[in-house]
Amino acid sequence: MPTELDTATNGRRAAMVERLESDGALTDPRLRDALLHVNREVLLPHAYVRVSDPGADPIDWRLLDGSHPEDRVEWLDLIHSDESILLQRDGEPLDALGRGPVTGGHMTSMSTFTPGTLEALQVLRLAPGRRFLDLGPGPGVSLALAAAITGPGLAAGVERDPHMTAFAQRNLDRLGLGATVVEGDALHGHAAGGPYDRMHSGVGVPSVPPAWVEQLAPGGRLLTTLATRTPSWPGQLLVTRTPKGRIEAALRGRARGYRPVLGFTWLSALDHRARVEADPGTTRPTRLGPPPDDAYGFWLAAAYLVPNVVRDFQAATMTVVAPEEDSWAVAGSGDGTVRVHGPRDVWAELEDLHDRWMRAGRPDTYRVDLPADGGPQVVASGAGPAALTWLLPPLAHVPGQPPRRPGAR
Incomplete structure (x- = not known):
């Protein structure tokens, strides 16, 4: 029987999808279905909120813990918004974060703002049966959405931070999507799982790593930001x-x-x-x-x-x-x-x-x-x-x- 939290999250997910469709950011019916069924609260169980004004150093933050009743409404609103979700300071471990005020550090991992994720995945034209590689997946939101479309065992990510790798894999396993995150340098891709029909880079690069091109299958598409x-x-x-x-x-x-x-x-x-x-x-x-x-x-x-x-x-x-x-x-x-x-x-x-x-x-x-x-x-x-x-x-x-x-x- 659905809990009160289930009802709250399902309602916010549906409202998020409706808003994205109204704004024209969401047009792919497969991606729409994935957004409705992938539980974002599993992938984004906490979020940092910046308290300091721009330019302040050190920076003051506040950590929202999605499991805490006093944080829940603000956390749910944030993770279903169009904002990027801040998750990790200075490569810190992610299994014992304390909620509330914290000072110092700079963000080293975050989720992409949702319209940006949707644009990238729709440009890639995901479909069932296509092999997908996410380069720098962070918490795995884009990877989870891709896995929900491609099918189990076909979507993988390469993440350089060991704490984020373990965090993302643990949460993806809870969703049962059959997606894999391996620790490594995203600039080298992941030759063992290739070639790939679709490749997505969640980090900007000044030029295209040759390994990415080598691992792209005939008929394949690769999307990245040039920084x-x-x-x-x-x-x-x-x-x-x-x-x-x-x-x-x-x-x-x-x-x-x-x-x-x-x-x-x-x-x-x-x-x-x-x-x-x-x-x-x-x-x-x-x-x-x-x-x-x-x-x-x-x-x-x-x-x-x-x-x-x-x-x-x-x-x-x-x-x-x-x-x-x-x-x-x-x-x-x-x-x-x-x-x-x-x-x-x-x-x-x-x-x-x-x-x-x-x-x-x-x-x-x-x-x-x-x-x-x-x-x-x-x-x-x-x-x-x-x-x-x-x-x-x-x-x-x-x-x-x-x-x-x-x-x-």
């Missing part, structure tokens, strides 16, 4: 292997993406916010009005071709900061001016790139060449002298990642 030093303009990369074995890859800009691999340091405009407000810079005319936020093809190119800058999305008008050069640009309110500060004229670089982007035909999608020999990965908007092109940085340049040995897999 740069700025979190402002992420790119979503879809890699496909044709039935004849040819690799094709398309990169598109998105409003949000996955966090980068551990050790990758993002730039931040936060430390400059007060200074920008106090001294926005010298006013000059500009031929470029603030490009719209949804000009994803332009902003994606800016992440690479106007490097080491970051946008402050909390500013009243468009503000772009180059923290390491102590430079910034503040766009005017449609009056044909911009204010610039510092030795680097960030806005002039954006003006030049916008001209090039227009000449290239305002590309929204970029082709990525992934050489089979592991050579340089080149991004291009097309062919000809007007095309926008750039190189993806090699994996060896990611801070905190050991260099790959020649020929190593």
